[in-house]
Amino acid sequence: MSIEVRDIYKQFGNFVALDNVSLAFSSGQLTALLGPSGCGKTTLLRIIAGLESADRGTVLLEGEDASDIHVRERQVGFVFQHYALFRHLNVFENVAFGLRVKPRKQRPSEANIRKKVRALLELVQLDWLADRLPAQLSGGQRQRIALARALAVEPRVLLLDEPFGALDAKVRKELRRWLRRLHDELHITSIFVTHDQEEALEVSDSVVLMNQGHVEQIGAPQEVYQHPATPFVYGFLGAVNYFHGRIEEGRVRLDDTLLHADAAPEAASLTAGASVTAFVRPHELGIAPEDNANTVGVAARITRILGFGALARIELVGLSADAQHFEVEMSRDQLAAQGLSEGQNVRLTPSRIKVFERECDSVLLAGAGI
Amino acid sequence: MSAATSSLLRKKRARDTRFESNNATREASWVKRLVLGLSLTFFAIFLLLPLIIVFTEALRQGLEAYWVAIAEPDALSAIKLTLITAAIALPLNLLFGVSAAWCIAKFEFRGKQLLTTLIDLPFSVSPVIAGLVFVLLFSTQHGWFASLLQTWNMKVIFAVPGIVLATVFVTFPFIARELIPLMQAQGKEEEEAAIVLGARGWQTFWRVTLPNIKWGLLYGVILCNARAMGEFGAVSVVSGHIRGMTNTMPLHVEILYNDYKFAAAFAVASLLALLALVTLAIKTWVEWKAEQSLDFNDMDDEQEITP
Numbered sequence: 004m005s006i007e008v009r010d011i012y013k014q015f016g017n018f019v020a021l022d023n024v025s026l027a028f029s030s031g032q033l034t035a036l037l038g039p040s041g042c043g044k045t046t047l048l049r050i051i052a053g054l055e056s057a058d059r060g061t062v063l064l065e066g067e068d069a070s071d072i073h074v075r076e077r078q079v080g081f082v083f084q085h086y087a088l089f090r091h092l093n094v095f096e097n098v099a100f101g102l103r104v105k106p107r108k109q110r111p112s113e114a115n116i117r118k119k120v121r122a123l124l125e126l127v128q129l130d131w132l133a134d135r136l137p138a139q140l141s142g143g144q145r146q147r148i149a150l151a152r153a154l155a156v157e158p159r160v161l162l163l164d165e166p167f168g169a170l171d172a173k174v175r176k177e178l179r180r181w182l183r184r185l186h187d188e189l190h191i192t193s194i195f196v197t198h199d200q201e202e203a204l205e206v207s208d209s210v211v212l213m214n215q216g217h218v219e220q221i222g223a224p225q226e227v228y229q230h231p232a233t234p235f236v237y238g239f240l241g242a243v244n245y246f247h248g249r250i251e252e253g254r255v256r257l258d259d260t261l262l263h264a265d266a267a268p269e270a271a272s273l274t275a276g277a278s279v280t281a282f283v284r285p286h287e288l289g290i291a292p293e294d295n296a297n298t299v300g301v302a303a304r305i306t307r308i309l310g311f312g313a314l315a316r317i318e319l320v321g322l323s324a325d326a327q328h329f330e331v332e333m334s335r336d337q338l339a340a341q342g343l344s345e346g347q348n349v350r351l352t353p354s355r356i357k358v359f360e361r362e363c364d365s366v367l368l369a370g371a372g373i
Numbered sequence: 374m375s376a377a378t379s380s381l382l383r384k385k386r387a388r389d390t391r392f393e394s395n396n397a398t399r400e401a402s403w404v405k406r407l408v409l410g411l412s413l414t415f416f417a418i419f420l421l422l423p424l425i426i427v428f429t430e431a432l433r434q435g436l437e438a439y440w441v442a443i444a445e446p447d448a449l450s451a452i453k454l455t456l457i458t459a460a461i462a463l464p465l466n467l468l469f470g471v472s473a474a475w476c477i478a479k480f481e482f483r484g485k486q487l488l489t490t491l492i493d494l495p496f497s498v499s500p501v502i503a504g505l506v507f508v509l510l511f512s513t514q515h516g517w518f519a520s521l522l523q524t525w526n527m528k529v530i531f532a533v534p535g536i537v538l539a540t541v542f543v544t545f546p547f548i549a550r551e552l553i554p555l556m557q558a559q560g561k562e563e564e565e566a567a568i569v570l571g572a573r574g575w576q577t578f579w580r581v582t583l584p585n586i587k588w589g590l591l592y593g594v595i596l597c598n599a600r601a602m603g604e605f606g607a608v609s610v611v612s613g614h615i616r617g618m619t620n621t622m623p624l625h626v627e628i629l630y631n632d633y634k635f636a637a638a639f640a641v642a643s644l645l646a647l648l649a650l651v652t653l654a655i656k657t658w659v660e661w662k663a664e665q666s667l668d669f670n671d672m673d674d675e676q677e678i679t680p
Contacts, residue, residue, distance in 0.1 A: 090563070153570075
């Protein structure tokens with residue numbers, strides 16, 4: 004089922020949670036609502052479910068205005084961050100709940116309820132836990148039961164509110180893959196809310212990035228990662244180094260040096276002298292020796308080298324007055340080849356940059372946690 | 374103290390034993406003995422002694438006199454009235470208490486703070502004042518509703534309705550007070566989950582809300598019942614002390630005592646005391662039961678039973 008929201012506005016006291024948000028979710032897709040806490044993503048999800056009502060705007064389910072449809076008639080499945088399993092009912096009865104509360108005429112027979120619950124428990128691979136109480140399950144199992152319970156009423160849409168938020172890192176990763184597989188099997192239109200960019204990029208068909216009640220960007224995971232539309236998105240989707248400067252002949256000039264030697268296509272489209280911020284991902288920032296006569300790049304000193312996995316992470320501090328922190332990622336082989344060590348003075352040269360004009364971006368940067 | 378806090382206490386107990394057996398954190402033994410001695414003496418003089426005296430005095434003139442005192446018509450009528458009062462006040466407060474707690478714990482509305490404070494009013498106001506308020510409202514001579522009551526030929530003060538009203542007022546907070554923190558702690562996620570799954574309002578209440586609060590509710594009911602049977606002050610003001618008509622057990626005890634019928638007074642008092650003891654026993658059982666179900670729920674993520 005397709006879902007559309009139009010001009011949704013919601014305010015809590017003086018806080019604007021959603022500021023005229025319009026979105027369309029296409030049928031059968033798994034969409035991630037991604038953003039920092041307080042960006043309005045959960046509120047939007049609850050408005051779609053009907054658990055919250057918008058101050059203005061409409062929710063369309065399959066093209067039909069759902070504003071006056073009660074939650075229980077919307078046929079949505081909702082999965083809560085903290086599971087919200089009925090603590091006094093065992094796993095079987097939890098899953099059967101939605102079937103048992105149906106009006107008598109629509110209620111399946113006891114035998115059919117049993118059959119259906121069994122099938123659902125098998126689907127989430129927990130049929131052997133049917134007699135347990137929720138308190139006797141691990142977090143990951145509880146969330147899978149919550150999902151089975153939501154699916155029992157054959158919802159037209161599945162809404163998941165930070166479904167893995169309360170789980171530890173390892174279980175999260177497993178469940179992510181599992182959710183993706185389940186979605187590929189069922190093809191039910193699903194929206195899930197998360198603040199974890201890795202989760203969103205890994206699981207979803209499309210990502211909606213939200214910040215402070217606005218939609219920042221919509222697109223396929225690859226697309227939003229490769230071509231972030233705003234500084235906020237760039238900063239939110241991964242670690243980032245940023246450089247404040249001005250445009251000069253298609254390049255970014257910092258106070259005393261040029262950031263890069265060759266003109267960047269994005270910088271070229273901006274007027275000379277414009278105040279900009281250049282964003283560089285840690286793996287797109289190179290380290291050159293300091294004694295180079297070349298004045299391109301930012302002077303910095305290596306403060307720490309962290310080498311755990313295949314990639315080494317190098318932390319640096321700028322030599323200019325503001326002592327900005329930088330982060331570089333390179334393979335351990337390259338690290339060894341360059342012979343870098345802590346305390347060494349170097350120059351940082353980006354291989355790829357993304358330039359945004361600076362207007363009100365100090366606010367956006369704060370939002371992205373940079 | 375609610376069932377939830379008592380479970381927390383039990384968890385602390387394990388830590389406290391460690392604290393106690395550790396040389397570095399243990400108090401000097403004379404301090405311990407002093408504190409323990411003080412509290413035990415206090416307990417013996419102020420709690421245990423009166424209880425023993427009630428029963429010994431009641432039985433001083435033998436079982437037969439005891440039986441006569443209780444089987445006497447005025448005493449029987451007082452017992453009956455007490456039971457009737459409790460039987461009316463309890464369901465009413467059950468209804469009020471659950472709905473008030475429901476409102477406060479699950480909804481946001483203007484004046485919520487005021488309502489929470491008002492629920493405590495019967496605790497903070499003297500029962501005598503509560504009684505006087507009802508006299509002022511419902512007295513057939515000079516009450517606010519005097520003319521209404523006269524036209525309908527109804528009697529509230531110096532009659533059973535007044536006693537019930539006063540009792541309901543005094544015992545109002547018990548159930549609501551017990552449920553509010555419990556329901557607030559449980560939040561409304563489970564109810565939301567039920568509604569999304571298609572449950573109607575009453576289905577949600579019966580199948581989700583009520584099972585979750587049942588032990589707290591029972592605890593509140595027990596306390597409410599104990600107070601409803603034992604209430605003296607407010608009931609005394611509105612009852613008019615008509616023997617065999619508007620006397621509850623506590624009032625009957627007072628009358629007997631004022632008539633120098635000590636053995637009879639203590640006999641009826643011993644019944645009240647017995648009721649209190651039974652209430653305490655049930656209360657302890659409920660606490661224990663609630664604690665069990667809580668411990669079960671509290672296992673949570675600390676223990677993952679399966680891979």
